[in-house]
Amino acid sequence: MERIERIHALHRILSAARYPVTVQRLQEDLECSRATVYRDLAYLRDYLMAPVIGNGEAGFRYDHNDAQRFELPGLWLSSEELHALLAAQQLLMRSGGGMLSNALAPLQQRIEKLLDEHAGGRRLPVERVRVVPHRTRRLDETAFRAVATAVLDRKQLSFEYRARSTDEKTRRMVSPQRLTHYRDNWYLDAWDHDRDALRSFSVDRISAAKVLEDAAIDRADEELDQHLASSYGIFSGTPKGWATILFSAKAARWVADEHWHSQQQGRYLPDGRYELKVPYSAGRELLMDVMHYGSDAEIVEPASLREQARSLLGLALSNYDR
Numbered sequence: 001m002e003r004i005e006r007i008h009a010l011h012r013i014l015s016a017a018r019y020p021v022t023v024q025r026l027q028e029d030l031e032c033s034r035a036t037v038y039r040d041l042a043y044l045r046d047y048l049m050a051p052v053i054g055n056g057e058a059g060f061r062y063d064h065n066d067a068q069r070f071e072l073p074g075l076w077l078s079s080e081e082l083h084a085l086l087a088a089q090q091l092l093m094r095s096g097g098g099m100l101s102n103a104l105a106p107l108q109q110r111i112e113k114l115l116d117e118h119a120g121g122r123r124l125p126v127e128r129v130r131v132v133p134h135r136t137r138r139l140d141e142t143a144f145r146a147v148a149t150a151v152l153d154r155k156q157l158s159f160e161y162r163a164r165s166t167d168e169k170t171r172r173m174v175s176p177q178r179l180t181h182y183r184d185n186w187y188l189d190a191w192d193h194d195r196d197a198l199r200s201f202s203v204d205r206i207s208a209a210k211v212l213e214d215a216a217i218d219r220a221d222e223e224l225d226q227h228l229a230s231s232y233g234i235f236s237g238t239p240k241g242w243a244t245i246l247f248s249a250k251a252a253r254w255v256a257d258e259h260w261h262s263q264q265q266g267r268y269l270p271d272g273r274y275e276l277k278v279p280y281s282a283g284r285e286l287l288m289d290v291m292h293y294g295s296d297a298e299i300v301e302p303a304s305l306r307e308q309a310r311s312l313l314g315l316a317l318s319n320y321d322r
Contacts, residue, residue: 006030006040007048011072014044014052020059048072136184137204146209147188151176154216157190159209161201165284174199175216177224191219198227239279243286244300247274251296260289275300283308 009030013021026037041060045052051070054060062070143159150157157176162169174190177198181187186203198219227238247255249272256266256274265277280286283305290297291312299306 003040006032006036007044008072010040010044011050014050014060014062017061020054020061022059023056026060134184137202139186139204140207140209143206143209144186144203146211147176147186147203147206148179150209150211150216151179151188153211154218156193156212156214156216157209158212159206162205162207164202164205172201173212174201175218177216177219179203189224191217198224238281240281241279241302242277243280243283243302243305245276245278245290246298246300247276247293248296249273251293255293280305287312 010026013026013029023034023037027034030037030040032040038056041052044050049070050072051063051065052060053063146159147157149155155176156173158171158173160169161172173193174188175193176188176190178189179186180189180200188201188203188206190199190201191197192199246269252268252272252274255276256268260276261278263279267275269275278286287299287305287309290299290309299309
């Protein structure tokens, strides 16, 4: 019996019970272990807010004063669970009916079944919940398949890479480490053999990719996390400092609830403004996100990052002087 079926069965048992139901009986009726019974009871009580009372010795039941008012919610997925299911569903729908769609058809059916089960057996109008792609980039699908194959098969990879910042094309040979989906686009985290360092590559800038016979050189997970996740953004690297950004009282209503980095530090100031501090290495992506807030954001320090923001704003303003 799957968990969702056990929860519904447990709810029916406790709803019908006039006296406490022993854990032993629940084990038999639900066909599960003692530990599973306790986990399901805790989930029903703490997450779904059911009026469960009792203990392991006397048994469990619903509080009769509240039982008549309690029903299992129509949808009891968390926001992250719902997003994951709908995103997977819509990605499958966008795959265009090719080999991947046929191979993953059972997964599509499973996703639909999960959504139906979590809605208490009734059909969810999922077309009323949208997961909207934002600024996705066109990929060379042949190159993407080569990149994904090298990551999964743990093989070295060679390819041509045209850097977006300089438009310079170079030939790279790497040991792929991770394939990352970030802000609706794909990135390859890899050990660059020529530069003897970890690098992140936009997959949409990769062409003429070839999977090599040599096994990829694996780097430790701790090293990858330190280099690729310790600073702000996708092209992070080891932090070289902390950026302090001040947001207006108006923007604070948004920023205070946003997750910019796992190590961010934020606080409200007495005048209602919000101060946010994040570690960063390359300032490009951080500057882009700060400037998204326009006059409602100000980089306070470091001075070098503040000056970069000033220069970029000056260049942007010059476009309107003509």
